[in-house]
Amino acid sequence: xxxxxxxxxxxxxxxxxxxxxxxYIQIFSIKNSAEQAAAVVxxxxxxxxxSPETDEAHIAVFARNGLNFPQLSMVRxxxxxxxxxxxxALDRESSFPISRIREVVNFLAxxxxxxxxxxxxxxxxDLYKIQTGSLLNHWGxxxxxxxxxxxxxxxxxxxxxxxVIAFIxxxxxxxxxxxxxxxxxYLSTVHGGKGLEFSHVFVLDGxxxxxxxxxxxxxxRRLYYVAMTRAKDTLTLFKCADTxxxxxxxxxxxxxxxxxxxxxxxxxxLYQFCHTAILGMKHLFLDFAGKFPEKAKIxxxxxxxxxxxxxxxxxxxxxxxxxxxxxxxxxxxSKDAAKDWRDKxxxxxxxxxxxxxxxxxxxxxxxxxxxVRCSQWEIPIVEISYRSTCLKExxxx
Numbered sequence: 001x002x003x004x005x006x007x008x009x010x011x012x013x014x015x016x017x018x019x020x021x022x023x024y025i026q027i028f029s030i031k032n033s034a035e036q037a038a039a040v041v042x043x044x045x046x047x048x049x050x051s052p053e054t055d056e057a058h059i060a061v062f063a064r065n066g067l068n069f070p071q072l073s074m075v076r077x078x079x080x081x082x083x084x085x086x087x088x089a090l091d092r093e094s095s096f097p098i099s100r101i102r103e104v105v106n107f108l109a110x111x112x113x114x115x116x117x118x119x120x121x122x123x124x125x126d127l128y129k130i131q132t133g134s135l136l137n138h139w140g141x142x143x144x145x146x147x148x149x150x151x152x153x154x155x156x157x158x159x160x161x162x163x164v165i166a167f168i169x170x171x172x173x174x175x176x177x178x179x180x181x182x183x184x185x186y187l188s189t190v191h192g193g194k195g196l197e198f199s200h201v202f203v204l205d206g207x208x209x210x211x212x213x214x215x216x217x218x219x220x221r222r223l224y225y226v227a228m229t230r231a232k233d234t235l236t237l238f239k240c241a242d243t244x245x246x247x248x249x250x251x252x253x254x255x256x257x258x259x260x261x262x263x264x265x266x267x268x269x270l271y272q273f274c275h276t277a278i279l280g281m282k283h284l285f286l287d288f289a290g291k292f293p294e295k296a297k298i299x300x301x302x303x304x305x306x307x308x309x310x311x312x313x314x315x316x317x318x319x320x321x322x323x324x325x326x327x328x329x330x331x332x333x334s335k336d337a338a339k340d341w342r343d344k345x346x347x348x349x350x351x352x353x354x355x356x357x358x359x360x361x362x363x364x365x366x367x368x369x370x371x372v373r374c375s376q377w378e379i380p381i382v383e384i385s386y387r388s389t390c391l392k393e394x395x396x397x
Contacts, residue, residue, distance in 0.1 A: 014234055017050055024257045027237040033206055034268035036238050037074035039261045040202050041082050043236055044185065047200055056085045056184040060198040062227040064207035066189050067276070071206035074271040076187055081270060085184025089192045094280035095179050096381050099172045102356045103139035107131075111165050118158040121151030137307040138182065139355060146171050181354065190227040201231035205240040208247060221247055277384045278354070283337035285319075287364055289330065289377035301328040302356065302378045311351045311382060313341065322351065322380065331380050347386045354381045 009015040011023015020026075028039045040061060048054055063072040067088060079086045090096075098104060107128060125147045132140050150167050180186075186198065209220055224247040228235060239245055292298050301324045311322045311330070320338040321329040333341060356378040364372050 012233060018234075020046070020259075021234065021257050023234070025235045025237060025255050026257050026259055027239060028259050028261060029239050029241070030205075030261060031241050032268070033071050033074050033204075033240065033242075034271040035261060035263045036071065036204060036206070036240060037078035037271045038263040038267055039238070040075050040204075040236075041078045041084065042261060043202070044079075044084060044200075045082075047234070054199065057087070057186065058199040059202075060186040060188065060193060060196070060200070060230060061202045061204065062188055062190045062193050062230065063204040064190065064209075064223075066192075067187065067278075069207060070272075071204045072187055072189075073275050075204065076276060077274045078271050079185060079187075081274075085182070086187055087180050087182035087184050088187040089189075090179040090181060090278065090280065094278040094283075096281050096355070096357050098142075098175055098179065099169060100358045101139050102358065102378065103137070103143060104168075104172070105358050107143055108165060108168065111161050111168075115160075115162045115165065117161055119161050119164070120156050120158050121147055121154055121164070122156050124161075124164065125151070139307065141183075143168075190223050193230050194226060197230055197232050199231075199233045200236075201227070201234070202236045203227045203238070205238040205245045206243050208243070208245050210244060210246045217246070273387050274349075275386055275388060277386070279333070279337065279382050279384065281357070281379070281381075283334055284379060285332040285334050286359055286379060287368060287372060288321075288332040289379065290359065290361065290364065290372045290374055292373060292377075294374040297328055298330060299374070299377060301326055302330050302380070305330065305353060305356060305378075305380060307353055307355055309353045311353060311380065313345055313348060313351060313384075315342075315345075320345070322382065331382075341384075344386060347388065349385045349387060352383045352385070354383055356380050 009023070011021075013023070014021065015023035026043075028036070030036050030039055044056075044059060047059070061072070061075050063069070063075075065071065067073050067076060076086065076088065099108075110127075110131070111124075125144065128140075128143060128147065136144070146168055147164075149171070150164055153167075186193075186196075190203075203224070208224065210217070228237075289298050289302060304326075305324060309325070311324060313320055313322055313333075315321075316329055320333040320341055322331040322333075324330050357380075358376055359379055360376045361369065361372045361374070
């Protein structure tokens with residue numbers, strides 16, 4: 001028990017601030033995952049109305065499974081449709097080396113030129129802002145965040161630039177274990193949230209398993225408990241009619257405020273059938289651009305490509321390839337990814353570039369180096385927004 005809160009009301013400050021929950025655990029009874037997503041959005045809007053100063057980054061939504069499963073995917077869609085900022089952790093298959101992202105590579109190259117010189121963090125921040133101007137994408141903001149952290153760590157004293165470079169590499173190595181993209185409401189599996197805390201936490205229903213083995217039951221229950229204990233101020237749970245959550249019914253009734261929500265059929269359909277997927281390094285033929293000489297058009301097209309720009313996917317020479325706005329194939333899907341997407345190309349609404357990863361000839365396995373015709377090239381990491389014609393296309397057991 002937190003002794004600093006012993007004189008507070010049972011529901012904390014939210015007992016007074018929120019006349020609906022009164023600081024108690026809320027549990028929503030909903031029909032399906034689409035209603036669940038709508039309830040999350042509705043509650044976030046209500047929280048922001050009660051407490052306008054609440055930063056979206058202090059809110060988290062945890063699910064048993066990741067963004068490739070309907071529960072968390074629908075929440076992501078609902079947040080996007082309602083223009084609520086969000087961030088998410090990339091799974092291993094979608095991940096990529098951040099130290100090889102174009103913006104990071106270019107900045108580290110700039111620092112390498114003054115490697116043995118003394119610089120204040122504030123000077124490096126000004127240098128980067130001058131280089132990039134006012135147009136900062138996600139990766140530019142990430143570099144500034146690292147420099148601000150370095151400024152705080154060093155007290156903005158003059159330090160050899162080589163120490164800054166080491167700090168950036170170390171920080172990016174830490175991020176490799178759990179890459180987070182974006183800023184705002186944090187969407188994650190429960191496993192991804194271990195060790196983190198948030199002011200407001202939502203724990204989704206769906207995907208929670210019932211086991212015959214008692215040890216497995218207890219392990220799953222502990223995971224649910226981990227999700228609940230990420231909350232510092234408010235906690236919202238869900239009970240879906242179309243799933244059998246073995247854990248939520250065990251919460252004491254006198255700790256709960258039970259609620260329901262009414263959602264239109266149109267809104268449910270919007271959240272059910274709009275999905276996203278990320279094509280990471282494992283989904284792409286990594287050496288595709290490397291097969292072309294340095295002066296080939298593909299490399300010019302890749303250099304012109306920026307975060308946020310759109311690509312399109314189509315069949316070419318028996319493969320699925322990503323094409324830039326000027327009609328140049330800039331990437332090719334791996335064989336496994338092509339199998340997954342070939343029948344879904346017509347459902348794609350947009351493909352957005354998240355970042356460009358640098359790959360070098362030295363990275364290529366020896367048996368394939370004979371096919372490489374340039375020293376380095378870029379690989380676009382993309383997010384695909386698509387629609388499914390039925391919910392079954394998006395369900396995973």
